[in-house]
Each structure stands twice: as C-alpha cells, then as structure tokens.
Amino acid sequence: MxxxxxxxxxxxxxxxxxxxxxxxxxxxxxxxxxxxxxxxxxxxxxxxxxxxxxxxxxxxxxxxxxxxxxxxxxxxxxxxxxxxxxxxxxxxxxxxxxxxxxxxxxxxxxxxxxxxxxxxxxxxxxxxxxxxxxxxxxxxxxxxxxxxxxxxxxxxxxxxxxxSGRARLRHLEQLTQALLAGEAEHTIEVAAERADWSPPQTLTAVLVPEHAARTVVDLLDRRTLRLSEAGPAAPDHSVLLVPDASRGAVAGLLRGQSAVVGPARPWLAVKSSYDRAVRTLRLPGIETARTVVDTEDHLAALVLTADRQALADLRAKVLAPLTAAPGLTVDKLIETLRSWLRHQGRREDVAAELFVHPQTVRYRMTQLRELYGDRLRDPDWISSLIIALTLPDPV
Structure with a gap:
C-alpha cells in the first residue's frame, strides 16, 4: 500500500x-x-x-x-x-x-x-x-x-x-427577457454579446408547463433560450425560444409533450411569436395536455378574437333587438338564429340540429324577423351576427 x-x-x-x-x-x-x-x-x-x-x-x-x-x-x-x-x-x-x-x-x-x-x-x-x-x-x-x-x-x-456559468445563465435570461419585452434592437444585440450567444436567423416561441421545461429543452437545439416563468400572461408556463427551426420541426420534436408552438420569426422580432403563443393558449377550449398546439391551426379564432372587448360589445349590439322578447324565449331564439345562420336558412337542417319540428323553426324565425326587421336581409348585419354568435364567449 x-x-x-x-x-x-x-x-x-x-x-x-x-x-x-x-x-x-x-x-x-x-x-x-x-x-x-x-x-x-x-x-x-x-x-x-x-x-x-x-x-x-x-x-x-x-x-x-x-x-x-x-x-x-x-x-x-x-x-x-x-x-x-x-x-x-x-x-x-x-x-x-x-x-x-x-x-x-x-x-x-x-x-x-x-x-x-x-x-x-x-x-x-x-x-x-x-x-x-x-x-x-x-x-x-x-x-x-x-x-x-x-x-x-x-x-x-x-x-x-x-x-462564469452562473453569470452566463443570468445574461442569457436577461437576453430572453429583453427579446420578449420587445426592447430596442441595439439593447438586445448588446445583451446577446454579453451572454456570448450567437444570434440565429429565426426564433420560434414555445410555451410549456414549468414542470416539463427541463425535459423539453433537452429535446431542442442547445442554443435554445429559456425563461422559467412566462408571467401573468401564461401562468405556470415556461417560455422557450428555439433557434432556426420551423414550427413543424419543433412540433415534431415535441410530439407527446404539452406545448404551444408559435410561428418562426426573425430573431429580433420573436416577441410576436411569443404573443401569438400566449393568445392561443388563452383561447377558449384549447387543450394542451400531452398535445402540441400549433398556433397556425387557430388563425381564424386569433383574428376574430384579437379584441375580446370588441367581440363582447358586438355581441351586445347584435342581440339588442331581442330585449323586446319575453325572457323565457330569448335563449331559444338565439339558439335558432345561430343554427339558421350556420345552415344558411335551410329550415330542415336547422330543425334536425335543434331536434324540433320544421314548423317550430318557422315560428321562431317569424318572431326573429319581427324583432330584427330588414336587418336580417342586410349583409353587414348578417356578418356581424355570424361573428357574434358563432365564436366562443370572450374571456
């Protein structure tokens, strides 16, 4: 020994x-x-x-x-x-x-x-x-x-x-915060240099549950930026900014994970990708459990709910004529009007969807025409009614 x-x-x-x-x-x-x-x-x-x-x-x-x-x-x-x-x-x-x-x-x-x-x-x-x-x-x-x-x-x-490792992590986090805040280009470029991070052509914002962030980031490019807490806009979620990868490629890598994937954007403009991912996450009915949600699949809803208060105001405006109807029948009239718009006035289809007799549909539509008058023939009013009655409730 x-x-x-x-x-x-x-x-x-x-x-x-x-x-x-x-x-x-x-x-x-x-x-x-x-x-x-x-x-x-x-x-x-x-x-x-x-x-x-x-x-x-x-x-x-x-x-x-x-x-x-x-x-x-x-x-x-x-x-x-x-x-x-x-x-x-x-x-x-x-x-x-x-x-x-x-x-x-x-x-x-x-x-x-x-x-x-x-x-x-x-x-x-x-x-x-x-x-x-x-x-x-x-x-x-x-x-x-x-x-x-x-x-x-x-x-x-x-x-x-x-x-130095801890310092670099702090610098990378500061860079991520600057990107998501949409700070001035010069400020972001200085932050990237301080973090010793080589800018890519594009960045794609991805929202994942905080508890899964460590696992998910290991599946992505090692240059991926990460912010542990997305903040009030997306509580209990982390933000990942993935370099030079299309949303389709990211979605493929994350298959089976819970994530919302925004569009690829020039790296200095990644805030718009992040904002879209956050808005998609907050859309009514969005389910992310072990599912990769692609924001491109929800563009129509995103466009039409861009101003949620405006949607609420539009709904109040187009339903105002129904205030003259008896309280117990308002819900049935709204249900019938929504189906009538969806089926473009085909009475048999409306009756089948509502499980009522076609004569009931005729009766309710007579009531609606009395309340709305010529507005049910006005294309602009019809468009407003379609938007107000077919979109999910604003939140």
Missing part, C-alpha cells in the same frame, strides 16, 4: 540542509522554467511574451515559499507562508478557466516543475553531503507541496467555471 505524503505544513528541515538550497535557488528556478517551456507547449508562447517575466517570477516565488515553509522555526507567532502560495495557485486556476483553457497545461507544468526542481535540489543536497534519509524526506516534501498547489489550482478553476 502506498504511504501518504507528509503534511508539508508541519515538516521541517534543518537550516544546514536549507542554506545551500537557498543559495542555488535562482539556478533551480531557471532550470525549472526551461523545462516547462520545453515540455509544456501551451506555455512556450506565454514565457516568450510579456507574461513570461511574471510567470518566471511566480516560479521563483513558489520555490522560495517552499524553502521558507520547510525551514521556518516553530512557535506560536510563526505564520505559515503557505497561505499566499495557495492563493496564487488558486488565482492561476481561475485565470486558466477565465481564458477558456483546461487545467491540462497548468497541471502538466506543476508535474514538470516538481520533477526538475526536485532533481536540481537533490543534486545540491547530495553535493553537500546530506544523508539519504534526509534527501528522501525532502523528495516527499517537494511532491506534497506540489500536490497542495495543484489542489488549489483545481479549486480555483472549478470555482471560476461555476461562477
């Missing part, structure tokens, strides 16, 4: 062991830097540029910190020099993540640095006559120190990825 490395925070080397190492520290640092440049290609360019001076300084500082750590005297007032070194390694990890790089190069540099610095430090110790057990313990300390630095860099890299 492999023994664990010693705790580099508590292990000590005597001053006579450390003194010659400290004297040769610049040489060790140079050898370490040369090896990293030769064996880790990702850092060759960095060392060659202005950043090289800073990196070289960081290598010398890390080696110096190591010697300070293992040579310091014990005492209640003695503070470990490891803290700043770990902070520096943590910052290196965050910097790699911020620049879009993995930790492969940095951890490779640590491994090369550990090997080369140990080789050089060991040569110095041997030349000064240090016994083998001391040199062996020294090796353990070098690699324990590198493990500490590596772990700090890994933590910094992970924290930066998590932080």
């Amino acid at each position: 492999t023994e664990s490395l010693p705790d580099v925070r508590t292990y000590r080397l005597s001053p006579e062991v450390v003194a010659p190492l400290r004297q040769r520290l610049p040489h060790v640092a140079t050898q370490t830097i040369d090896a990293i440049m030769a064996e880790v290609p990702a850092y060759a360019v960095a060392f060659a540029g202005d950043l090289g001076v800073k990196i070289a300084r960081a290598v010398r500082a890390a080696l110096g910190t190591f010697l300070e750590l293992v040579a310091r005297a014990d005492g209640p007032d003695q503070q470990s020099p490891l803290g700043p070194a770990l902070e520096g390694a943590y910052a290196l990890g965050r910097g790699e993540a911020r620049n879009g790089r993995s930790l492969d190069a940095l951890l490779g540099a640590y491994r090369v640095g550990a090997r080369v610095s140990w080789h050089e430090l060991a040569k110095i110790s041997v030349s000064t006559g240090q016994p083998a057990p001391v040199i062996a313990h020294f090796a353990e300390l070098v690699f324990a120190y590198i493990d500490e630095l590596s772990a700090a860099s890994v933590a910094g890299h992970a924290d930066e990825l998590a932080s």
Whole structure:
C-alpha cells in the first residue's frame, strides 16, 4: 500500500540542509522554467511574451515559499507562508478557466516543475553531503507541496467555471427577457454579446408547463433560450425560444409533450411569436395536455378574437333587438338564429340540429324577423351576427 505524503505544513528541515538550497535557488528556478517551456507547449508562447517575466517570477516565488515553509522555526507567532502560495495557485486556476483553457497545461507544468526542481535540489543536497534519509524526506516534501498547489489550482478553476456559468445563465435570461419585452434592437444585440450567444436567423416561441421545461429543452437545439416563468400572461408556463427551426420541426420534436408552438420569426422580432403563443393558449377550449398546439391551426379564432372587448360589445349590439322578447324565449331564439345562420336558412337542417319540428323553426324565425326587421336581409348585419354568435364567449 502506498504511504501518504507528509503534511508539508508541519515538516521541517534543518537550516544546514536549507542554506545551500537557498543559495542555488535562482539556478533551480531557471532550470525549472526551461523545462516547462520545453515540455509544456501551451506555455512556450506565454514565457516568450510579456507574461513570461511574471510567470518566471511566480516560479521563483513558489520555490522560495517552499524553502521558507520547510525551514521556518516553530512557535506560536510563526505564520505559515503557505497561505499566499495557495492563493496564487488558486488565482492561476481561475485565470486558466477565465481564458477558456483546461487545467491540462497548468497541471502538466506543476508535474514538470516538481520533477526538475526536485532533481536540481537533490543534486545540491547530495553535493553537500546530506544523508539519504534526509534527501528522501525532502523528495516527499517537494511532491506534497506540489500536490497542495495543484489542489488549489483545481479549486480555483472549478470555482471560476461555476461562477462564469452562473453569470452566463443570468445574461442569457436577461437576453430572453429583453427579446420578449420587445426592447430596442441595439439593447438586445448588446445583451446577446454579453451572454456570448450567437444570434440565429429565426426564433420560434414555445410555451410549456414549468414542470416539463427541463425535459423539453433537452429535446431542442442547445442554443435554445429559456425563461422559467412566462408571467401573468401564461401562468405556470415556461417560455422557450428555439433557434432556426420551423414550427413543424419543433412540433415534431415535441410530439407527446404539452406545448404551444408559435410561428418562426426573425430573431429580433420573436416577441410576436411569443404573443401569438400566449393568445392561443388563452383561447377558449384549447387543450394542451400531452398535445402540441400549433398556433397556425387557430388563425381564424386569433383574428376574430384579437379584441375580446370588441367581440363582447358586438355581441351586445347584435342581440339588442331581442330585449323586446319575453325572457323565457330569448335563449331559444338565439339558439335558432345561430343554427339558421350556420345552415344558411335551410329550415330542415336547422330543425334536425335543434331536434324540433320544421314548423317550430318557422315560428321562431317569424318572431326573429319581427324583432330584427330588414336587418336580417342586410349583409353587414348578417356578418356581424355570424361573428357574434358563432365564436366562443370572450374571456
């Protein structure tokens, strides 16, 4: 079983062991830097540029910190020099993540640095006559120190990825809100750039129940924008904005899900797709349970209910003549008039639909003609009656 490395925070080397190492520290640092440049290609360019001076300084500082750590005297007032070194390694990890790089190069540099610095430090110790057990313990300390630095860099890299990931999610949500609010094009374009989101040609708005949004979004393009809460216009629903996909393609991908799919629109104009999806969701009689509702299938209802208050007012206007009829017969007269309009005055068809005798239809229509007069021959009034009596009640 492999023994664990010693705790580099508590292990000590005597001053006579450390003194010659400290004297040769610049040489060790140079050898370490040369090896990293030769064996880790990702850092060759960095060392060659202005950043090289800073990196070289960081290598010398890390080696110096190591010697300070293992040579310091014990005492209640003695503070470990490891803290700043770990902070520096943590910052290196965050910097790699911020620049879009993995930790492969940095951890490779640590491994090369550990090997080369140990080789050089060991040569110095041997030349000064240090016994083998001391040199062996020294090796353990070098690699324990590198493990500490590596772990700090890994933590910094992970924290930066998590932080930048959360920040990007916030930026994507802000972009989605700007699109749905119909903000100025410049504002939306700036939001897209901030979110590092490449605009598509078109976006298609899709409404799905909040509880199903996570499952549904996994079926769609990975660039799909998502807003968890659609707001009062569509309570308990999430909004998905799907890039470069026709409503038919989206409907096919979501088959078996509960969704309302709007039309594809130029990406800066997706608010109109969202508005249509919301209005379709609110149409009377729309059932979305495990069904994909295509707004294109409801265009007539959407057009005729664009102004719900206007529909209510129209209905009140065209039914006003019936206020002169006895209260108990108004509903039957409305029912007969609606059927008469639907069947274009064919008495037998009206009677069959209402399960009454044709003479009953004749009687009721006589009453209606008395109440409406010539208006039942006026094409404009007939059109108004058809719209008012054949559409669902406004909500």
